[in-house]
Amino acid sequence: MEFLLITGMSGAGKSLALNYFEDMGFFCVDNLPPALISKFAELCLQSDLEKIALVSDIRGREFFNELFKELERIENMNLDYDILFLEASDDVLIRRYKESRRRHPLDEEGRILDAIERERTLLEELRGRATRIIDTGELEISKLKEELNQLFLSGKDKDxxxxxxxxxxxxxxxxxxxxxxxxxxxxxxxxxxxxxxxxxxxxxxxxxxxxxxxxxxxxxxxxxxxxxxxxxxxxxxxxxxxxxxxxxxxxxxxxxxxxxxxxxxxxxxxxxxxxxxxxxxx
Incomplete structure (x- = not known):
């Protein structure tokens, strides 16, 4: 079984990447609370699913602190997994939030930059454990998809x-x-x-x-x-x-x-x- 955790900075393109993985034949789940990851993995092991991709990130709020415990539980199941971490520069993330007019999950006082900096600090350890890190700041949509294909599809399925x-x-x-x-x-x-x-x-x-x-x-x-x-x-x-x-x-x-x-x-x-x-x- 191929088990992929997609995480990273808010606004870096995680949901877009998840759509691509769905096109690649992955069973996909968006915004799964970290505390439920091991339970979800157990269900997957009991199914005939071969490729699973899920997004879990700072939107989980207080549940996010459970993430490393959940990853340890997955390891105890002898389930191999990869972590894909998506990021972008502060300027790029600020621009994307302004263009989309959406609110950052950690933005409580209308200061986007403060929320981004806080999120970087919270995700620092997780970034260090990532199997793959992709900076989406300068990537066109088609190039992001091409890079994901090259990284996560093998053999004939790549193209x-x-x-x-x-x-x-x-x-x-x-x-x-x-x-x-x-x-x-x-x-x-x-x-x-x-x-x-x-x-x-x-x-x-x-x-x-x-x-x-x-x-x-x-x-x-x-x-x-x-x-x-x-x-x-x-x-x-x-x-x-x-x-x-x-x-x-x-x-x-x-x-x-x-x-x-x-x-x-x-x-x-x-x-x-x-x-x-x-x-x-x-």
Missing amino acids: LLHLSLISFGFKYGIPRDADLVMDVRFLPNPYYVESLRKKTGNDQEVRDYVLKWPLTDKFYNKFFDLINFLLPEYKKEGKSHLSIAIGCTGGKHRSVTTVIKLAEFLAEQDFNINLEHRDIEK
């Missing part, structure tokens, strides 16, 4: 782009989380063939019908070439998950066929592919 390929029917609405949307309602429609109407793109007869037309072949060549061009560019920008939604009228025939063919086209490349036929049963 793996996770693709969700979704077929849908426009009559039921476009998937709200789609990054790219393609409309294939111009392709010949099996719905108007009586023997195919009640079948779906999962049936070979329907796929054969959609694929037999020169228009389909011409479109697939152009569309798949575009996807082939775009995916490496998204990876360069640090994107770890991309959702491609392909729609026809009802989401049963042409869109399902196209999603299946796109998955086959991408199968031999380094992508983690998940298929979803959202409206196939409607």
